[in-house]
Amino acid sequence: MELTRAAGTTLLVLLAALVLDVLFEGWVQQIFGHAGPRDAKGQLTWVLAGWPKTVKSALFLAVLAVTLAKVALDRSWRDFATKTEAALVALAMVMVAAGLFGGCGPVLIGQSLFVYFRGVIVFFAWRALRPTCRQLKPIVIAVGVIAVLNASVAMAEFAFGLPVFRALGWTELTWARLARADGFFNHPNHLGHFLMVVDLGLLCWFMTLERVSRKWWLLFGFLAFGLSATQSRESTIGFVLGAAVMWWFRRGSVKPVVIAAVLVLGFAGLQVAIPKNQATVADRLAGVFNAIGGGKPKPSGKDDPAASRQETRIVFFKQGAGLLVRRPLLGYGVGQFGGTVAYQHDPYWYDTLVDNKLDPAHPDFPLAGAHPDQVDSFWLHLTVETGLLGLAFYLLWLYFLISPIVRARQRDSLLRSWAPALIAASVVIAVLSPALEDQLYPVLLFTVLGWAWAAPGAGSPLPAALPRSR
Secondary structure, three states, rough: HHHHHHHHHHHHHHHHHHHHHHHHHHHHHHOOEEHHHHHOOOOOOEEOOOOOHHHHHHHHHHHHHHHHHHHHHOOOOHOOHHHHHHHHHHHHHHHHHHHHOOOOOOOHHHHHHHHHHHHHHHHHHHHHHHOOOHHHHHHHHHHHHHHHHHHHHHHHHHHHOOHHHHHHOOEEEEEEOOOOOOOOOHHHHHHHHHHHHHHHHHHHOOOOOEEEEEEEEHHHHHHHHHHHOOOOHHHHHHHHHHHHHHHHHHHHOOOHHHHHHHHHHEEEEHHHHHHHHHHHHHHHHHHHHHHHHHHOOOOOOOOOOOOOOHHHHHHHHHHHHHHHHOOOOOOOOOOOOOHHHHHHOOOHHHHOOOOOOOOOOOOOOOOOOOOOOOOOOOHHHHHHHHHHHHHHHHHHHHHHHHHHHHOOOOOOOOOOHHHHHHHHHHHHHHHOHHHHHHOOOHHHHHHHHHHHHOOOOHOOHHHHOOOOOO
């Protein structure tokens, strides 16, 4: 009994530390970094500190170890023998097969699977912990305070621009010049995703109340304005879709959903009304039409407000489709198509992807001005690496993740409305960003999913409240 209690306390502390870690990792890397060599333009570069990523990986591994220990002490292995786990194993086997057929070594496959599934560690941990509302309250309050802090910083960045970015220690000022706030995150989309998750959680809570006081709507509006300052379009679209799914799931009053959607869309529209932002939007739209029209991508400088002569995502989708028709079933193998793992394994992955020959003069996958260490669409990344089989099995796994919650009778539960809304939002934002495998979003998403499965609000673990899908 004492060992079980100790394991539970340790797991709770580690999970809380991991959630807080991913919310500040980018900023800590910047603050503890150091000046690097000059680039081609003669400007000093900044080398980010590497130890925060090491700390994060250690936290993931520690959470996994303590989770296994707690499950063993509780003898609760059967709680993890559902169709969801079977679908996850099947997906992992497809990814391993894709890696082997793509010529990937075991280390590369292992690293890739860790990045794809590290959020699942958090999901299993919360289910093993079965937290109570009392245990979760400090974490929820801390995350709420951090959300308000980030929204405040985003407003300051929106109002005062470059001085605020420099005061926070940022040396990469591309987003400042594009009038996009990023708070304590290293990319505006990360802040947008975070505030979207929090705003959906607030809206979900509002829908459980008979009347929402004005102060809570003011808080929601404050966070919604912070979201708009990031100009994260996928976060705005994801919120609206998530809110619609939440209303359909609960079938309650539509008024809170309408008010929330009006606030989020209204503030997003306000950003577009600003002249400088209008020029950026026009450039992006021109980039979309240029990319659709075809032609060889023309990379632009980093300070170009259009980001590239052709919209990178459109170019990547077109080029990715050209690659996929050559290997449609299992793709090119995990760790072969952009992302952190591919870049660390081969910084010139975009040149060697097709014929394994390093020939920068004739690249197989022109980057169109994008960073070589990322692909701005999770679904494209997954499909090119694991083929149509990998995509199908991933979607099947998502279905088994959410179906027990959707089938649950206790639809008045806050968490069991929040989780389906987040899944819907995730499908959208993963089209336009690598969110489902980045350093932040999976931890937030699988935390909410883990809470919903463990049903802390109901005061009972998942098996007592949800039908097991064996």
